[in-house]
Amino acid sequence: MKTFNSIGTSPLRADAAAKTGGTLRYTDDRVRPGTLQAAVLASPYAHARITAIDTAAARRAPGVRGVFTGADWPEVLIGLYLGDKPPLARGAVRYYGEPVAVVVADDEAAALAALRLLEVQFEPLPTLASPSAALAAGAAVLHPALADYRRIPAILPEPGSNVANRTRIRKGDAAAVFATAEAAGAVVMEGCFSFPPGDHVAMEPRAVLAEYGLDGRLTVASSTQSPFGVRTLLAKALGLPERDIVVRAAPVGGGFGGKAGIQLEPLAALLALRFPGRPVRLTNTRELDLLSSPGRPGLESYVRLAARPDGELLALDMDLLFDSGAYADYAVNVSRAAAAACTGPYRVPHVRVDSLCVYTNHPFATAFRGFGHIELSYATERAMDLLAERLGMDPAELRRRNAILPGDTTPTGASLDASTGDLPACIDAVRRRLDWTAGTRSVQADGKVRAKGLACFWKAPAIPTFTEAAATVSFAEDGSVCLATGVVEIGQGTHDGLRLLVAEALAMDPGLVRVINEVDTDLSPHDWTTAASRSLFMAGRAALQAVEDATGQIRQTAAAVLRCPPEDLAVGGGRVCLRDDPERGLPLAALVLGYVYPDGNAVGGPVIGRGRYIARHLSGMDPASGAGRPGLEWTMGAEGVEIELDPRDGRLRVLRSACAMDVGTVVHPALARAQVVGAMGMGIGYATREAFQFDSHEAVVNGSLRDYKILRYGEDPQYFIDFVETPQGDGPYGARGLGEQGIIGMPGALAQAVSTAAGVQLCELPLTPEYIWRSMRAARNKTEGQA
Amino acid sequence: MTIYGPAETIELQINMESIRLAVQPGLSLMRLLRERLGLTGTRCGCENGDCGACTVLLAGVPVKSCMVLAVECAGQAIRTIEGLRDHPLQRAFTAEQGFQCGFCTSGMIMNAVALLEAHPQPDEAADREWLQSNLCRCTGYEGIRRALARARREMAEDRGG
Ligand code: FES
Numbered sequence: 001m002k003t004f005n006s007i008g009t010s011p012l013r014a015d016a017a018a019k020t021g022g023t024l025r026y027t028d029d030r031v032r033p034g035t036l037q038a039a040v041l042a043s044p045y046a047h048a049r050i051t052a053i054d055t056a057a058a059r060r061a062p063g064v065r066g067v068f069t070g071a072d073w074p075e076v077l078i079g080l081y082l083g084d085k086p087p088l089a090r091g092a093v094r095y096y097g098e099p100v101a102v103v104v105a106d107d108e109a110a111a112l113a114a115l116r117l118l119e120v121q122f123e124p125l126p127t128l129a130s131p132s133a134a135l136a137a138g139a140a141v142l143h144p145a146l147a148d149y150r151r152i153p154a155i156l157p158e159p160g161s162n163v164a165n166r167t168r169i170r171k172g173d174a175a176a177v178f179a180t181a182e183a184a185g186a187v188v189m190e191g192c193f194s195f196p197p198g199d200h201v202a203m204e205p206r207a208v209l210a211e212y213g214l215d216g217r218l219t220v221a222s223s224t225q226s227p228f229g230v231r232t233l234l235a236k237a238l239g240l241p242e243r244d245i246v247v248r249a250a251p252v253g254g255g256f257g258g259k260a261g262i263q264l265e266p267l268a269a270l271l272a273l274r275f276p277g278r279p280v281r282l283t284n285t286r287e288l289d290l291l292s293s294p295g296r297p298g299l300e301s302y303v304r305l306a307a308r309p310d311g312e313l314l315a316l317d318m319d320l321l322f323d324s325g326a327y328a329d330y331a332v333n334v335s336r337a338a339a340a341a342c343t344g345p346y347r348v349p350h351v352r353v354d355s356l357c358v359y360t361n362h363p364f365a366t367a368f369r370g371f372g373h374i375e376l377s378y379a380t381e382r383a384m385d386l387l388a389e390r391l392g393m394d395p396a397e398l399r400r401r402n403a404i405l406p407g408d409t410t411p412t413g414a415s416l417d418a419s420t421g422d423l424p425a426c427i428d429a430v431r432r433r434l435d436w437t438a439g440t441r442s443v444q445a446d447g448k449v450r451a452k453g454l455a456c457f458w459k460a461p462a463i464p465t466f467t468e469a470a471a472t473v474s475f476a477e478d479g480s481v482c483l484a485t486g487v488v489e490i491g492q493g494t495h496d497g498l499r500l501l502v503a504e505a506l507a508m509d510p511g512l513v514r515v516i517n518e519v520d521t522d523l524s525p526h527d528w529t530t531a532a533s534r535s536l537f538m539a540g541r542a543a544l545q546a547v548e549d550a551t552g553q554i555r556q557t558a559a560a561v562l563r564c565p566p567e568d569l570a571v572g573g574g575r576v577c578l579r580d581d582p583e584r585g586l587p588l589a590a591l592v593l594g595y596v597y598p599d600g601n602a603v604g605g606p607v608i609g610r611g612r613y614i615a616r617h618l619s620g621m622d623p624a625s626g627a628g629r630p631g632l633e634w635t636m637g638a639e640g641v642e643i644e645l646d647p648r649d650g651r652l653r654v655l656r657s658a659c660a661m662d663v664g665t666v667v668h669p670a671l672a673r674a675q676v677v678g679a680m681g682m683g684i685g686y687a688t689r690e691a692f693q694f695d696s697h698e699a700v701v702n703g704s705l706r707d708y709k710i711l712r713y714g715e716d717p718q719y720f721i722d723f724v725e726t727p728q729g730d731g732p733y734g735a736r737g738l739g740e741q742g743i744i745g746m747p748g749a750l751a752q753a754v755s756t757a758a759g760v761q762l763c764e765l766p767l768t769p770e771y772i773w774r775s776m777r778a779a780r781n782k783t784e785g786q787a
Numbered sequence: 788m789t790i791y792g793p794a795e796t797i798e799l800q801i802n803m804e805s806i807r808l809a810v811q812p813g814l815s816l817m818r819l820l821r822e823r824l825g826l827t828g829t830r831c832g833c834e835n836g837d838c839g840a841c842t843v844l845l846a847g848v849p850v851k852s853c854m855v856l857a858v859e860c861a862g863q864a865i866r867t868i869e870g871l872r873d874h875p876l877q878r879a880f881t882a883e884q885g886f887q888c889g890f891c892t893s894g895m896i897m898n899a900v901a902l903l904e905a906h907p908q909p910d911e912a913a914d915r916e917w918l919q920s921n922l923c924r925c926t927g928y929e930g931i932r933r934a935l936a937r938a939r940r941e942m943a944e945d946r947g948g
Pocket residue numbers: 830831832833834835836837838839840841842851852853854
């Protein structure tokens with residue numbers, strides 16, 4: 001095995017002092033005096049016509065500079081892939097919390113006071129409460145103009161219906177397999193698995209400071225994961241050229257996908273355009289952040305799996321209905337990503353899958369950690385459990401038997417190469433951690449039941465085929481290095497990983513490498529978006545190329561001074577020296593800004609290394625069959641939990657959790673572990689308590705952190721993390737992505753464990769005590785009824 | 788009940804410095820710190836008492852500064868994250884990956900400062916009761932749990948325990 005100097009070590013995070021000392025400034029910590037404050041009026045209805053808005057009283061209120069409604073921007077439509085969303089509701093509201101009007105005032109109190117003076121008349125309309133309701137014959141069509149929306153070709157909406165996108169996967173002949181399955185002695189499982197939409201709950205609410213300068217340039221400082229994406233999308237939405245827009249991203253207080261794409265920026269920018277020369281602040285309250293800004297999709301899935309009696313999977317037939325809420329945003333690509341990965345990490349020769357992104361009257365959905373794979377994984381893992389039950393097989397064994405391996409093909413027909421992770425090794429590691437062979441269910445003396453569950457996952461970044469990254473490497477007088485990328489620091493610590501890659505390539509102390517942790521689209525190298533767990537991979541490759549370029553320049557200057565061919569020189573340890581005579585050399589500090597001879601003559605000049613990277617060999621998906629190569633790399637793994645259930649009241653405790661993941665080379669072990677652990681904690685929340693609750697008119701009733709519960713201290717289990725390191729051939733030093741993956745298997749693993757404990761298959765999330773208790777009671781009543 | 792005028796002049800001690808200023812009675816301590824004094828290390832995650840990101844010490848007691856009026860703090864000592872330098876907890880949060888995005892960290896550390904004073908010995912039940920009021924979305928709490936243990940150990944050693 002290759003040995004490294006820096007890679008595999010865990011130096012302290014470079015941002016530690018600022019984060020533990022409170023001096024780090026997030027976007028909303030940068031408000032200048034004189035900034036205008038915007039406040040948003042959110043819709044109290046999930047679906048209603050707006051018949052009148054009276055803004056007169058609000059306009060007259062003290063300190064108010066302007067009041068705006070949808071009518072102010074009749075043409076503007078915003079969207080990532082599909083331009084379907086007005087910056088403020090126009091004519092109708094389509095979800096509870098949709099922004100209806102905005103007040104701009106000298107201070108926040110004045111803006112909020114004026115909001116109460118707005119008089120809006122709504123005429124409530126019937127609501128679409130689920131994807132299946134939205135697909136039913138005669139359902140209201142939420143976007144009658146769907147055909148006219150601007151969209152990218154990969155997204156296939158179905159105008160006249162509520163389908164914002166449909167992705168088809170056709171591999172082999174699933175229909176034929178199911179038609180003859182029973183006759184051929186195969187076992188068929190059928191199930192329906194679902195959960196409602198929810199939210200990211202990043203601790204930092206979204207914030208934007210926008211200013212339209214007198215020079216005609218628009219500056220947008222935003223808590224965004226996608227500064228370059230925001231620039232492009234703003235340019236499109238506002239009709240401004242990219243050169244007149246600069247987007248700045250300070251470190252972000254948690255993203256999880258919720259700050260990718262385009263969010264509050266268009267509205268803030270439109271307001272700024274109305275007040276040239278004055279900064280405008282648009283920051284979400286927590287309630288707006290939960291309700292008005294996008295969350296994560298819900299899912300309804302209908303799954304059929306056929307297998308031979310020995311467990312070998314034969315065919316999958318599945319409909320995935322993503323609840324995208326009122327607008328498509330990222331969800332149209334989330335549903336597509338789920339389709340591309342639709343079998344889960346299993347070998348299934350025959351596949352028929354339709355994955356739909358469906359409009360409903362729920363809060364709209366965007367990217368969320370796992371990007372379609374967490375939803376998909378819940379459906380397929382539950383299906384595997386039910387199948388294992390029918391086969392009378394250990395669910396972990398069923399998974400191991402069908403684990404996808406190098407040489408197999410993905411649902412889109414792409415073949416898996418030698419970089420493919422070792423899923424069986426991951427399954428074995430989790431089983432060991434949880435003492436799987438000691439049994440998966442036991443009743444305690446106090447009547448509580450302990451049970452274990454195990455699920456597998458895989459994930460590929462769902463990215464455009466031309467996703468790119470760039471980096472520059474420059475030097476200071478002391479020979480230290482500065483790396484610039486377009487990667488946003490969102491807590492994930494990619495900058496610390498990049499620092500190790502650069503230190504490794506320069507054989508240098510990581511302490512002498514600094515990574516800029518702010519992004520400015522005027523100054524930073526271009527980068528697609530900080531999402532899809534591809535930043536270390538792609539910006540890493542760009543950084544390594546930049547180092548290569550820089551060392552080339554260093555060697556060239558040194559060659560003149562040391563009077564040798566540049567190829568005889570090596571860079572390392574803060575020096576450049578002759579490979580065969582390391583004593584003969586120069587410190588980098590003497591070279592990186594140009595070398596000065598004793599007589600004052602100088603050669604060289606400041607070294608600046610440039611690097612770039614673009615995804616290779618990716619292709620789109622065929623609209624009829626899904627065939628293509630959309631996945632950059634696949635990270636695989638297995639996760640398991642041990643829970644304790646009190647059957648008397650359905651209360652649940654997660655005791656232990658384990659994750660084994662094949663991430664290729666582990667660049668920064670401590671940060672890698674922290675990412676996975678954090679994702680698992682989030683997964684526990686997702687599976688056991690998190691979801692929007694709706695009243696009968698689809699108004700959200702748990703729209704604050706008091707009612708929308710996330711995992712708290714003390715509810716965290718013991719975490720066991722194992723990494724398998726099958727190198728990623730094209731990854732930087734063999735690394736691949738791992739930021740999102742730890743969440744993906746958790747809902748499946750928990751559902752299995754709780755179902756085992758409860759003695760009834762639970763097919764919905766979240767696994768709240770009420771739901772568990774009710775399901776147990778229903779099962780009991782049924783058996784008693786039969787008895 | 789105290790009736791306050793339109794603006795009250797109050798005196799506070801913030802991070803060991805005395806300061807006099809006029810405040811509106813409706814101004815929260817959090818907004819005073821962030822907007823008037825530029826002490827933005829106190830974060831705003833909900834302004835509703837639910838997340839703990841705004842936790843500071845008021846007369847040594849952790850409070851959610853979004854739920855406290857500035858005028859109520861007259862004459863009292865306030866300690867914010869900016870008043871904490873090279874504290875064992877700060878080192879421990881760094882060493883143990885007690886943070887990722889860092890947004891909860893100021894509040895979490897301030898609460899933990901008081902927690903460790905009240906409970907210098909390991910006490911899972913107390914930790915749970917205290918820290919349940921601070922939400923962290925990034926860490927799954929493992930790093931925070933470890934940081935707490937490390938800081939406790941270090942502080943016990945310093946006391947010669
Ligand atoms: S901001 Fe004070 S508790 Fe959330």
